[in-house]
Amino acid sequence: FGKLSDRVVDIARKIKKLGQDDPRRIIHSLKVGLAVSLVSLFYYFDPLYDGFGSSAMWAILTVVVVFEFSVGATLGRGLNRGLATFLAGALGFGAHHLAVLSGETVQPILLALFVFLLAASVTFIRFFPHMKARYDYGLLIFILTFCMISVSGYRDEEILEMAHKRVSTILIGGLTAVSVCILICPVWAGDGLHNSVATNIEKLGNFLEGFGNAYFKKLEDGDSTKADMQGYKSVLNSKQSEEAQTNFARWEPRHGRFRFRHPWKHYLKIGSLSRQCAYRIDALSGYLHSEIQGPMEIGSEMEEACMKMSLESGKALKELAASMRAMISPGSATPHITKSKLAANSLKSLLNINTAALMCQDTGSDLLDLIPAATVASLLVDVVYCTEKIDESI
Amino acid sequence: FGKLSDRVVDIARKIKKLGQDDPRRIIHSLKVGLAVSLVSLFYYFDPLYDGFGSSAMWAILTVVVVFEFSVGATLGRGLNRGLATFLAGALGFGAHHLAVLSGETVQPILLALFVFLLAASVTFIRFFPHMKARYDYGLLIFILTFCMISVSGYRDEEILEMAHKRVSTILIGGLTAVSVCILICPVWAGDGLHNSVATNIEKLGNFLEGFGNAYFKKLEDGDSTKADMQGYKSVLNSKQSEEAQTNFARWEPRHGRFRFRHPWKHYLKIGSLSRQCAYRIDALSGYLHSEIQGPMEIGSEMEEACMKMSLESGKALKELAASMRAMISPGSATPHITKSKLAANSLKSLLNINTAALMCQDTGSDLLDLIPAATVASLLVDVVYCTEKIDESI
Numbered sequence: 001f002g003k004l005s006d007r008v009v010d011i012a013r014k015i016k017k018l019g020q021d022d023p024r025r026i027i028h029s030l031k032v033g034l035a036v037s038l039v040s041l042f043y044y045f046d047p048l049y050d051g052f053g054s055s056a057m058w059a060i061l062t063v064v065v066v067f068e069f070s071v072g073a074t075l076g077r078g079l080n081r082g083l084a085t086f087l088a089g090a091l092g093f094g095a096h097h098l099a100v101l102s103g104e105t106v107q108p109i110l111l112a113l114f115v116f117l118l119a120a121s122v123t124f125i126r127f128f129p130h131m132k133a134r135y136d137y138g139l140l141i142f143i144l145t146f147c148m149i150s151v152s153g154y155r156d157e158e159i160l161e162m163a164h165k166r167v168s169t170i171l172i173g174g175l176t177a178v179s180v181c182i183l184i185c186p187v188w189a190g191d192g193l194h195n196s197v198a199t200n201i202e203k204l205g206n207f208l209e210g211f212g213n214a215y216f217k218k219l220e221d222g223d224s225t226k227a228d229m230q231g232y233k234s235v236l237n238s239k240q241s242e243e244a245q246t247n248f249a250r251w252e253p254r255h256g257r258f259r260f261r262h263p264w265k266h267y268l269k270i271g272s273l274s275r276q277c278a279y280r281i282d283a284l285s286g287y288l289h290s291e292i293q294g295p296m297e298i299g300s301e302m303e304e305a306c307m308k309m310s311l312e313s314g315k316a317l318k319e320l321a322a323s324m325r326a327m328i329s330p331g332s333a334t335p336h337i338t339k340s341k342l343a344a345n346s347l348k349s350l351l352n353i354n355t356a357a358l359m360c361q362d363t364g365s366d367l368l369d370l371i372p373a374a375t376v377a378s379l380l381v382d383v384v385y386c387t388e389k390i391d392e393s394i
Numbered sequence: 395f396g397k398l399s400d401r402v403v404d405i406a407r408k409i410k411k412l413g414q415d416d417p418r419r420i421i422h423s424l425k426v427g428l429a430v431s432l433v434s435l436f437y438y439f440d441p442l443y444d445g446f447g448s449s450a451m452w453a454i455l456t457v458v459v460v461f462e463f464s465v466g467a468t469l470g471r472g473l474n475r476g477l478a479t480f481l482a483g484a485l486g487f488g489a490h491h492l493a494v495l496s497g498e499t500v501q502p503i504l505l506a507l508f509v510f511l512l513a514a515s516v517t518f519i520r521f522f523p524h525m526k527a528r529y530d531y532g533l534l535i536f537i538l539t540f541c542m543i544s545v546s547g548y549r550d551e552e553i554l555e556m557a558h559k560r561v562s563t564i565l566i567g568g569l570t571a572v573s574v575c576i577l578i579c580p581v582w583a584g585d586g587l588h589n590s591v592a593t594n595i596e597k598l599g600n601f602l603e604g605f606g607n608a609y610f611k612k613l614e615d616g617d618s619t620k621a622d623m624q625g626y627k628s629v630l631n632s633k634q635s636e637e638a639q640t641n642f643a644r645w646e647p648r649h650g651r652f653r654f655r656h657p658w659k660h661y662l663k664i665g666s667l668s669r670q671c672a673y674r675i676d677a678l679s680g681y682l683h684s685e686i687q688g689p690m691e692i693g694s695e696m697e698e699a700c701m702k703m704s705l706e707s708g709k710a711l712k713e714l715a716a717s718m719r720a721m722i723s724p725g726s727a728t729p730h731i732t733k734s735k736l737a738a739n740s741l742k743s744l745l746n747i748n749t750a751a752l753m754c755q756d757t758g759s760d761l762l763d764l765i766p767a768a769t770v771a772s773l774l775v776d777v778v779y780c781t782e783k784i785d786e787s788i
Contacts, residue, residue, distance in 0.1 A: 018521055025521045033514030036537070037506040040545045044502050057542045064513070064538045108438050112431040119458070120427030127412055127419045143430070144458045148451045151434045236673070240634045279630070279673040 027185050028069055035063050035180040039173060058166060062173030067181065071255075072189035072248030074181045078174040079251070080138030085170055088142040091118075092149030093160065099150070111150055119143050133247050188255055189248035190264070195325070196245070197267050200238060200274050202321040203231040207281055208314030212307035232285075235278040242271045277317075312339040421579050422463055429457050429574040433567060452560060456567030461575060465649075466583035466642030468575045472568040473645070474532030479564055482536040485512075486543030487554065493544070505544055513537050527641050582649055583642035584658065589719070590639070591661050594632055594668050596715040597625040601675055602708030606701035626679075629672040636665045706733040 019026050039059050066081060068074045095118075099110045125131055126139050149162070246264045316336035413420050433453050460475060462468045489512075493504045519525055520533050543556070640658045710730035 014522070015518075018518075025518060029514040029518040029521075032517040032537075033510040033512075036513040036541055037510040040509050040541065041502065041506050043545065044505075057545070060541045060545060061538055064534065064541065108435065111438075112435050115434050116427040116431040118427075119430040120423040123426040124409075124412075124419060124423040127423075128408070140458065143426075144455055147430055147434065147454045147458065151437065151451070151454060236669075237631070237633045239631045275630075276676070279676045282670070282673045283677045 024069075024185070024187055028187065031180055031184055032064075032067050034184070035067055035177050036060065038180070039063050039176050042172070042176075058169040059173035059176075062170050063177045066174055066177045070187045070189035070192060070245075070248050071182055072245075072250070072252040074178055075253075076134070076248060076251040077137050078178050080135060081141050082167075082170060082174055084138040084141040085145045086167055088145035089149055089167060092146040095146070096150045114150060115147050118146050133243070134250075186255070188252060189245045190252050190255070193242065193245040193249050193264065193267050196238070196242065197271055197274070198321045198324045200235045200271070200278075201317050201324070203235055204274060204277055204281060205314045205317030205321060207232045207285070208310045208317065211285075211314070212310040232278050232281050235274060236282060238271060238275065242268060308339065312336045418463075418579070418581055422581065425574050425578055426458075426461050428578070429461055429571050430454060432574070433457050433570050436566070436570075452563040453567035453570075456564050457571045460568055460571045464581045464583035464586060464639075464642050465576055466639075466644070466646040468572055469647075470528070470642060470645040471531050472572050474529060475535050476561075476564055476568055478532040478535040479539045480561055482539035483543055483561065486540040489540070490544045508544060509541050512540050527637070528644070580649070582646060583639045584646050584649070587636065587639040587643050587658065587661050590632070590636065591665055591668070592715045592718045594629045594665070594672075595711050595718070597629055598668060598671055598675060599708045599711030599715060601626045601679070602704045602711065605679075605708070606704040626672050626675050629668060630676060632665060632669060636662060702733065706730045 043059065062081065066074060066077045068077060095111070095114045099107045099114070102110055122139050122143050126136055131139065145166070246268055249264045313336070319336060437453065456475065460468060460471045462471060489505070489508045493501045493508070496504055516533050516537050520530055525533065539560070640662055643658045707730070713730060
């Protein structure tokens with residue numbers, strides 16, 4: 001019994017954490033409950049109920065299936081479902097009509113053939129990456145409605161009425177879902193994308209700011225800095241979620257600071273550049289924890305240059321993230337970029353001149369530790385520069 | 395008109411390419427068409443048709459919605475749908491009964507409350523990562539069925555019959571989808587996962603084999619080698635698809651060389667190690683195309699060591715991939731790993747001794763180009779070692 005209560009407490013803690021991590025989840029759950037109850041009550045009090053008959057359940061089905069976390073996803077699914085139902089209904093009606101005209105023996109064969117051809121070809125279309133990204137759900141509903149209209153209409157000869165009912169119930173369900181989704185605490189996929197791209201850049205900046213100190217062991221590793229240093233890991237695998245959010249954002253109307261045709265695709269470019277940067281950082285972080293890392297005894301000038309490079313490029317990235325959030329042109333990052341470039345250049349010349357001397361005093365293995373950091377940092381400066389260019393074009 | 399025909403030709407070419415890239419797509423499309431036609435015909439020739447009534451369309455709906463590309467995904471969706479419908483049907487019946495008992499005025503309020511509570515709480519459960527991965531679809535269907543049973547049963551008092559119909563049609567639809575999916579050219583998610591993990595390791599190996607030559611400009615860049623060098627990029631973002639395939643694979647029964655409880659989670663570990671390796675490789679490839687890369691004038695011993703490291707670790711990775719495919723223990727890779735380690739060690743000592751002399755002759759900027767390659771290659775050796783350890787545990 002004690003074990004059971006432990007489990008319950010454990011689950012309760014997890015639920016609390018899930019809600020605290022993102023309170024929008026709780027609001028979303030309540031919104032779904034509200035939308036479904038609204039539709040149910042609508043059908044209860046509606047005097048036209050008999051007109052809709054059992055298709056009332058289609059409205060509920062639509063609400064449950066269409067309602068997604070963000071406005072863009074909900075709108076996309078709703079539009080997909082509405083359009084696909086309408087088109088497939090019309091086409092299904094045509095196919096059914098043709099089959100009826102052809103006589104009773106041929107009818108089932110012809111219908112089965114139609115259904116086979118349409119299902120196979122539309123399923124194939126779903127494999128196109130471009131179609132999959134935006135219209136996957138619509139294509140699924142297209143097959144569904146076409147088959148249902150042509151086959152079920154086969155018996156009761158009331159296809160037109162059935163199609164009319166289905167479209168109207170789907171409209172009611174879809175509108176309920178969309179309006180609840182937009183009117184009550186809307187979650188915009190565009191906002192989410194904007195923030196997550198900015199946060200990702202910020203995380204990279206955090207790592208770089210902390211890297212110099214951690215690498216040269218200037219500071220004790222506190223827990224808080226350690227969390228900062230691990231933050232970049234989520235950037236590595238951000239591609240799919242960014243692409244999904246971009247697709248959702250493209251369905252969204254004008255809202256907040258975003259216009260209708262906001263250049264969402266730019267975010268993908270920025271995102272891919274920050275991932276590139278994150279790959280370098282992952283390589284860098286390998287040196288932080290590697291056992292090769294011996295005591296550092298390199299020239300203080302070089303250490304200073306390295307520290308400066310990582311600190312300044314980190315600051316530049318954080319400035320970029322901040323100005324992205326505020327949607328202003330990122331002028332405040334420029335001095336940091338310049339400084340980090342200067343540091344990179346001075347490091348290069350230091351290597352040319354100073355190392356030769358340093359080397360003759362035999363500290364080769366230290367160089368092995370140092371130089372990767374330096375080169376990757378100089379790569380980072382390039383990436384920062386690219387990010388700046390793209391950020392300016394927003 | 396010419397433009398239109400150009401477009402048609404263009405689309406036709408794309409369709410052909412999509413089919414050629416993976417012929418299983420065409421087979422899958424035909425399978426979906428077949429399954430849908432089968433169910434349609436079943437309802438046409440079935441003498442029990444009147445018993446099922448309009449719920450025949452539920453069977454079609456089930457086939458269309460459940461049929462997925464791989465066996466695991468289809469089974470997962472089918473089981474989710476079946477179980478969720480059954481459970482939610484029972485619960486919905488209970489809720490409806492309770493509401494009826496409570497009198498006519500309270501009834502709609504109570505039902506709306508039930509629907510609200512259930513929809514909100516199940517939607518919240520869908521946010522748990524563990525539930526989302528395996529039971530997302532089932533939870534959706536759970537909300538759906540519960541709402542439909544409790545609300546539509548509200549009027550026609552035939553809930554039990556409706557529930558019975560729904561479960562049986564879903565069974566028919568689900569069984570049709572699953573059997574067509576398994577019996578005709580099955581696509582196993584487990585096979586796919588196994589192959590894609592092995593292919594990814596192979597791609598990394600290809601890059602490393604080619605890297606030495608490309609970096610030291612020993613060979614002209616042919617088109618074929620260039621494709622090899624770009625192949626690793628798909629590894630960088632392989633996380634989500636590997637996770638999805640692992641989830642599907644866990645639904646699959648024993649097939650081919652895989653037992654029922656194959657350790658699918660191991661693939662995730664191997665996958666994450668190869669991604670780590672790919673990040674390093676991405677950093678390496680930056681040096682291939684960077685403008686810093688001047689003419690190489692480093693000691694031939696060092697060049698040789700670098701070449702050997704990248705060649706041998708590439709070979710080792712390819713051996714690992716091959717032995718993974720054949721599911722034998724990867725002994726054949728060991729000599730290559732040993733050799734690449736030896737090369738790494740000799741490079742380190744070379745750096746200690748030789749560079750000092752080399753340096754005094756002032757070639758600092760060349761060193762800047764060389765060392766990243768060397769250090770990353772030594773990192774790679776570590777990664778290869780890890781991969782080997784995990785591969786042995788399969």
